[in-house]
Amino acid sequence: METMRDRFAPVVSRLLDEDPRVAVVLAEIGKDAFREAMARHPDRVVNVGIREQLLIGAASGLALTGLRPVVHTFASFLVERPFEQVKLDLGHQDAGAVLVSAAASFDWPAGGFTHMAPGDVALLDTLDGWTVQVPGHPDEAETLLRHAVAAGDDKVYVRLSAQANRQGRVIDGEHFVAVREGRRGVVVAVGPVLDAVLAATEGLDVTVLYATTVRPFDTAGLRRATEAAGTDVVLVEPYLAGTSTAAVSDALCDVPHRVLGLGVGRRELRRYGTIEEHVAAHGLDARSLRDRIGRFVGAVGRVAVGA
Template sequence: MDTMRDRFASVASRLLDEDPRVAVVLAEIGADGFVEARRKHPERVINVGIREQLLIGTGAGLALTGLRPVVHTFAGFLVERPFEQVKLDLGHQDVGAVLVSAAASFDWPAGGFTHMAPGDVALLDTLDGWTTHVPGHPDEAETLLRHAVAAGDDKVYVRLSVQSNAQALAVDGTHFRRVREGRAGVVVAVGPMLDAVLAATEGLDVTVLYATTVRPFDTVALRRATETAGAVVVLVEPYLAGTSTSAAGEALVDVPHRVLGLGVGRRELRRYGNVDEHLAAHGLDAGSLRERIGGFLGAPQRV
């Protein structure tokens, strides 16, 4: 199976052929995937080199001319390093772009903390008007990328990862999907965390919601799930723990509720290791999730 990033390069290249508004802006990273596309569309495939502030500024400039820029690099270099440009060149100027990241929270542990970005979604939450997609499979990444490019001139973030669920589900770029029914709590699994959540909650009497679009937060889906499963909610996110707890709290503001946010911890893990070791260290493997979710919910069993 190809990775989400492999799929991104092929889909974005096809979008360049299909839509004369689409432009791709790179900062060296990922350029090898667009060699043929750049030959065919030299005026709409732009590599600015290792200049992340210019990456965002160029995307904003293209948007001002009426193009739909797709801007790509590692998450830390796309959201964190040029954050002022994201805030001003896109937000303040009120123009849109599709920011497509790679490397996620710790996809390339050998790169060290400079190449990790567990706080990217939380950082974008400080800005107004962003849609955030977190696919859990390459097929979902393709669907959500096409949805993002077609979304008028909106500001959209698509967070790609090497982590992937075994099977793709139908996603629509808006709603959470209910994948398991229960009566004693709601677990929201975001993107590539679904398989681990399903394994962790096997035999527990809980509803599982699958979220691949986390902003805007699907308030309606969460409220409906709590009507039958109770207002005890666990959020399992592949980025900074607690990123969506405030969104869940706002969704249930008029309902007595408890919310637990699980995700990547703030403590920096200074040994490189591998992805599975990082997941385990942050308590995001299936065994750790079962213990943490069961403890919070009181481990209700199915009958």
């Protein structure tokens, strides 16, 4: 199956051809996928080598000249390692760019903890003015990439993952999508965890909202859902557990509510394993989610998740 990252380079290469403002900045990773685009646009496809701080600094400089830089590498090298440059070169200078990550929380287990970044969205949450997109399917990744590049001079983070749902959804780059409706709580599934959430909540009387844009948080969409389903809210995020619980509490600050944040735990898993084993270890597989969500909404034992 085609991955989100497989879709990334062809889409951005077409955008380079279509829009003279678009530029691409790389740090070795992903350079082969842009070889042809670099030959066509040598002045707008830049490889800075293994220098992630320079990666962000160069993108900022291009943005300040009026270009729209698309910056790509693994999430740990795109957000965590050059965070000071993200904060100052982009944020402090109010320079816009599209940061597109790969590897997500643990998509390359053999790379070890240096190539894992479950805290990337939480880290960006300490900064002002970032849009954060978390597609759950290659089709959605293409839609969100095009939205991000077209978003004027905004600062946008697009989080690509090797994990994906079986089918893409129609998304608009702003709002949550109601996938299932119920009356005993709301479950917000972010990006590639949707399939597991749907399996986990099969037969439970809950509303399932699908989120691919998590910043800005769709406050109005959540409030509409809670009017019918109640104010017990479960967040299932493919990154650090609890990253968006404050956003939920802010959205529901004027009404009594409960919120449960599920996601990647803080404990470092020191064995490589597989993606599926990491998913299970963090309790993000359908069986674990069924138990945790069911207990929270008071529905444990009613429905068993199939093998």
